Amino acid sequence: MVFDSPIIDAVTRARRWSPFLSVVLQREPEMAAILEKGALPALETLARDLTDMAMPRRLRLERRRLALRVAIGDLAGLDDLTAVTHALSDFADRALDAAIVTAIAERTPDAAPQGFVAIALGKQGSRELNYSSDIDPIFLFDPVTLPCRPREAPEEAAVRIGKRVVEILQARDGDGYVLRVDLRLRPSPEVTPIALSVDAALSYYESLALPWERAAFIRARAAAGDIALGTRFLEAVKPFVWRRALDFGAIGEIRGISRRIRDHHARGQAFGPGFDLKRGRGGIREVEFFAQIHQLIHGGRDPALRVPATRDALEALATAGWVDAEEAAALVRAYTLFRTIEHRVQMVDDRQTHHLPTGDALDGVAKLHGLENADAVLELLRPHVRATAASYDALDPEDSDSLSFDRDHLASQLSLAGFGDADVATQRIEQWRSGTYPALRSPAARSALEAVLPGLVAALGKAPDPQGAIVRLDRMLARLSSAVNFFRLLEARPALARLLGLILSHAETLAEELARRPELFDGLIDATALDPVADTATLAREMAAGADYQARLDHVRRVVGEKRFALGTQIVSGASDPLVVSAGYARVAEAAIEVLAEATITEFSGSHGTVPGSELIILALGRMGGGALTHASDLDLIYLFTGDHLAESDGPKPLGAVLYYNRLAQRISAALSVPTASGPLYEIDTRLRPSGTQGPLSVSLEGFARYQRESAWTWEHMALARARPVFGSPAARAAVDTVIGDVLRGDRPVRNVVADAIAMRAEMAAHKPPLGPLDAKLLPGGLVDLEFAVHMVQLESGLGLDPNLRSAIAALVAAGRAPPEMLAAQDFLTRLLVTLRLVAPDAQPPRPATQTLVARALGLADWADVLASLDRTRQEVATWLADVEGARP
Template sequence: MTKSVFDSRLVDAVARATAHAPFLAMILSREPEIAEQLRAGILPPLESLAIDDPAMPPGRRLRLERRRLALLVAIGDLAGLLDLTAVTGALSDFADRALETAIRTAIHERTPDAAPTGFTAIALGKQGSHELNYSSDIDPILLFDPATLPRRAREEPQEAAVRIAKRVVELLQARDGDGYVLRVDLRLRPSPEATPAALPVEAAIGYYESQALPWERAAFIRARAAAGDIALGQGFLDTIRPFVWRRALDFGAIGEIRGISRRIRDHHAQGQAFGPGFDLKRGRGGIREVEFFAQIHQLIHGGRDPALRAPATRDALGALAAGGWIDPDEARSLSASYTALRTIEHRVQMIDDRQTHALPVGDALDSVARLHGLDRGDELLDLLRPHVTATARIYDAIEPDEGDALSHDRTRLAAQLAAAGFADTTGAVQRVEQWRGGSYAALRSPAALAALEAVLPALIEALGTAPDPHAAILRLDAMLSRLPSAINFLRLLEARPALARLLGAILSHAAPLAEALGQRASLLDGLIDATALDAVGSIDELAGEMADDGDYQAQLDHVRKIVGEKRFALGAQIVAGASDPLEVSAGYARVAEAAIHVLAHATIEEFALKHGRVPGSELVVLALGRMGGGALTHASDLDLIYLFTGDFAAESDGAKPLGAVLYYNRLAQRLTAALSVATAAGPLYEVDTRLRPSGTQGPLSVSLDGFARYQRESAWTWEHMALTRARVVFGSPDAAAATMAVIAAVLGGDRPDRDIIADAIKMRAEMAAHKPPTGPLDAKLSPGGLVDLEFAVHVAQLVHRTGFDANLGRAVEALVAAGHAPPGMRAAHDLLTRLIVTLRLVAPDAQFPEPTTQALIARAIGLPGWPETLAALTRTRQEVMQFWHDIGGRHGD
């Protein structure tokens, strides 16, 4: 490398550098002594770069040495006196030396008398293989041994290591008028988004032995203990060697490394097509493909053949050819390509000391060509074209046919997604690539990625039929992002294609269910058994499932878990078209009633531990509204009234006794919390207690006697209307009978004499003013919707004192039979209820959905299509409006 006699090639190289590389021209002007030697045709030895000045700060010394090295290596390269191996070796050796100096300096500054042990830098990438770029960054992993790391008194090892690491990076990256030493990228360390800059060596070993990603295995082919405590670093590499070099012929490694290559082969990205702007590193047929070709074969065969474990790319190609693993001609072709591409890459980087890999365009391309010694940019392209073409052809040969799988090639993947129904293919491609890249914890293992690939085609096909495929894929993305592990989830979908299709339908059409899955993906497990799409069991059976032998908190969590599973399965039944929404609605109510039973018992027992019980008294829970009628939707809250039997002046018998009124009010508060407050297992129900006597101004719980007196003497018409759907959902048979007897007497006429029809008309008008329909499909609040039907039914019940049944459908039937409602009202009730139950899942905003969801709604309510659905809704609303008008018309007479 040293030339002590005149060499005209150096003079020519300096002239080209001065004319076409501003960065090199700047260094020539700032290093006049070296410039003078070069212009005299003499290349100073690289060893002469070292600055022996103990008084100079280490950072500045390294910056000056790097500047001089950049000049000598560049001119030697341009003159043809330093080949690629010499250039990259000199750059890598300097990087090692700089990293060593930075580590020693950082430790010495903090602990001057301590030996620089317990802290090591593992070089990855091109530094690890002694192939560093002219203007490259370095990608070290910084590790420490807590037992031997020097640290200050009362300082934790982790804190000391992070401070050392930060100082190392600062010393190398700091810029001033003399430039910088090295760019440092620490993102190749395990889980960089969550881990500190320096890691304990044992933690790093655990990571690589248990959860490292496929690309990390390939990265460690070129790993090397480069600086700091070399013995510590080498011990780490020896320990994780089995992670990199597996003895079994691991043909799965092809798939692992192809995943990286495919993400780089982005045919939409600038720099893929050969020509001006071509990315020498990432482009098709570029440097990365040479490296990956070698690494794929190294990973497959290197576990059994140690001779293949060469870090440097050209050395690896030679070893593979010598061992008969690849064709020798292909090895020579790839090696020549690598040399040519890396050489021109260095030319591009010499111009402005930028970490770029792309050929420039226009006049700038001509300038690069002239820096290399050619006349024009097209000559440079002619020089590179055969190498790029050969590399692309050779690399393509190891890409197996993807068959029916989703392509890893961006162009083909985008076409597949477009064919599936995705308009925003760019966003969808990004999501798929993010999953394949192991960005989420659940997708970091090879097993999870393999399971993902197996199920992706079916999922994408299902999501593509969504009204908004982009929103659907975002919901799937949210779910995957929250999963601690996706292997079982994905294998389940792979084993059950019908379940994968159902998941796609849920994500596509049912936002509430999709959001629930995003919070708790295990909900899908409940659909494994085909019986999950059957009607839920009886209240007693459900309560048995919800019962838990643990403490009170465990019981709260267990009920939420079971309720979540049951409500999710019920919603899935509608999406799958497996159940009548009327049956689903009743199922929702049975699930809620079972939860009330279980949580009321548990809350009473928990409350009694401190306050005992009130003798001769018990809690009664009265449900009204949709819960009272036993017909909930997915979004329904629970309208509850708390009552208690016995003497209101009695007192509990516990260690901390309470009067009956206070006792049951506090107990009611506890039960409301048990039913509504979110725990670690999630939320349960919203509880509405505003229908209690005196509303929000009254106590939360009242005695049965007080309730009876209020209803007989003070309740308003709207409260009696609400009472028509009252039903005891918790309490002993005797207490339930006593409560229902009070209600029956009130509904039968033991109540104030009021103008029911006038009151109802006024109330409905006020409701219409304050709660207008949310959209054209609001089958509840629109004129002629379910609210109008409820008003008409309740008025007819109260006026005629007949047809009382908490279930609205049966109440309608009784009124029809008695001649107080038109014959078509039961069908109207059923259609409106089916529509509301379905829309709460698939169109909660009551707006017109997309055609695919329209078909789902029509199927759910038992009609052939969307036009028939709209026609039936219009006809039904007209009939209900007429019924309600007839009620008011009679009042007008």
């Protein structure tokens, strides 16, 4: 029991300004006497003398005492909002549970109270009940375990139990009532019974539920009855609530509810006497919607955001960086004040009202709160209402002017938006509106289109190539099977429309990927998508999900697809240096190799066991070996294994080591390359293995070493200069590195490296000419020539033996074996190659707008500077290559 003088003041205010509390004080004289002495009873003592009463009356009396105890603790400032709402919510849980137990016992006295659960939604679900709240449960039952009378169907029994529960809680007598119960949040309340089987509910939420119905489960909790049954249901329904590839219709639906509330309660939106604290502009609902919209957007990817209570959600969002910390704190303060004053309003007459009263009644509420008059309570609320409205308005701005359906007016709007040839854009939009494309046939799709069109047109009109952007968007929409989520995403995140305009203007490669897999765009909702990707270990942890092997394959493809798409977008948007992006592509690929190789080995060993004293090593060569991929790069891999090649695996279906590792390598190659429902991954090239396509897919490390030392050709040793182990234990990787280092430093057949390289380069030039005038790789003086020069010097000197081309050149420059300008040449040619693979994969000059992008990516002033730099760089590389070739013995 707590003693405090503010309790006496609170009792005085309650008697004077709250008719309801005044009556309760009269009807509970013993408790009133305790309070008037400055003592506050502990919550757990309120029902100690009621245990012998019939359950319904006991609950009514406990609720009356709880209302008094909570009100005085609140008015005295001894119980904060959390304590108040938790006390009210916990009582609701107990009462609901007691009613369920009683309803079952009345019908089947000897049966255990199981098979029937109440899922709390709304403020009971988040333990935030109002002082005079009703509760919004969903009644579910398990037909197998629900106690039934003889020859009674479970469905019938469940409905009767549910009706009895409601009767117990809502019945009024001279002692009042327990709780008001609202069952309208159950699935299709106009046609469904008040209690549903768990399976029927799951089926509804999986396939038929409206977005707002799924969003309601943000605050869902198994509150009473068979808690284990409710927990299983909530776990099963979770994937339909928290979606990684979010149904952005849910966000639009929540915003639509907010707008309808604003319209319907227009009188309550003008701040002043009569203001609706719950539904008014800048009120309680807008704080809740603000939090829930962010939770729906990000909670599918971040489980830490799936917290039901509004203030907890805001704090979690701020901690995760999705909401500004100061704004979140301001909303928490506002919500706390709004709910506190709302409780004062409800304490007056124990009515579920949310409006500030008018006239003298508002003075009474102010004095109940301890303020002087109505003006004081309004001034206390006003800044918080304004700040909340501003926060929500920024999240959900007023609708833009819609685009006209009149052809001439639409053309005029498009012309003003920036479309030079407004007729082309007009034709495209009319085509979309006609619903001839499969993705735009449904009313929902066309509604989503209209909602996003104004912002989309504005963004595309400001794009570098508005005409090209809208034509590519048209091609994309023509290929989609559904466009609703895509439009909802753009509506929910208007800034993404600018990125879409850049992608469609510049990067046909990305636009084609988006047309095939529009869910790739979801990855851009995370602001960190335009940051450099994480290290390989972090990426691998992100990819390592999936309950089974197929799920793991699908998950890796989703993550890799999103990461590669985001990396391409970084170049198009100018967010990152192409050299940084190139390294990022390689880290993503290396993480995918690690995760899928591990998963495949685990899967394979289930049938064939493992080869004792042996393990698989994956060696990357080419651009992957050098850790610098482009968007279109394939992966050059060699599979090796350690140990005795004559050994045998120890599984149920044993295999000899050679066959074991060849089959395993085939499985890994398939895991890395075969498309699944989540899309393709990488093209795998294993032709650089010993003996090429004529040799086995996997060879022992011993065989590999012998081949490289005795039989490999010069071109194979040149390829080895960019080899790097990307899978295997540290000891196995070190063993491979030792073999490679020994071979490159001279433990190989004596050959005329320069002569062999010259012949090989001539053959390559004859059979693989440049794609176009901008082919940074194959043009004379391009990257291939630079690589040839580097590899010839490496093999002749044993210096600069680093698989990363830039690091190798830096070492050769430091040793005086390469001109200093080769570093800049490598950087320029790599940036050009990585950028053009996205925006001009045919190596032809792109459109003027894209030429500007390329110049910016290369850090140059304009397109003329790009061409001049390409000519100069090629001449420098060609000169050095000629010098290296001329230095042959």
